[in-house]
Amino acid sequence: MKTALKLLLLPLLLALGVLELASRFLSRTAQIIVTAIGSILFLIVVISAVFGIAPTQECIRNGIVIAAVVTVVNLTAAVPALLEAARTALSEKLM
Numbered sequence: 001m002k003t004a005l006k007l008l009l010l011p012l013l014l015a016l017g018v019l020e021l022a023s024r025f026l027s028r029t030a031q032i033i034v035t036a037i038g039s040i041l042f043l044i045v046v047i048s049a050v051f052g053i054a055p056t057q058e059c060i061r062n063g064i065v066i067a068a069v070v071t072v073v074n075l076t077a078a079v080p081a082l083l084e085a086a087r088t089a090l091s092e093k094l095m
Contacts, residue, residue, distance in 0.1 A: 006094050013091060020083040027076045038070040 042063060049059035 016087040024080040034073040
C-alpha cells in the first residue's frame with residue numbers, strides 16, 4: 001500500500017519541484033525589474049516635487065502608489081518558500 005502511494009504521489013512531488021524552481025526564478029526576476037523601475041519613478045517623483053514641476057499632492061500620491069506596488073511585488077518572494085514547505089511536508093509523509 002505504501003509503495004502504491006509513493007508511486008501515485010511521485011508526479012505530484014516532481015510538479016511541486018518544477019513549480020518551486022519556476023516561481024523562484026520568476027519572483028526574483030520580477031523583484032529586480034520592478035524595484036529598478038520603481039526606484040527610477042520614485043526619483044522622478046521626488047525631483048518633480050522639489051523643482052515644482054508637478055503639484056505636491058500629486059507627487060505624494062504617486063510616491064505612495066509606487067511604494068505600494070514595489071512592496072506587493074517584493075512580497076511574492078514568499079511563494080517559493082510556501083511551495084518548498086509543501087514539497088518537504090509531502091516527501092516526509094512518504095518516507
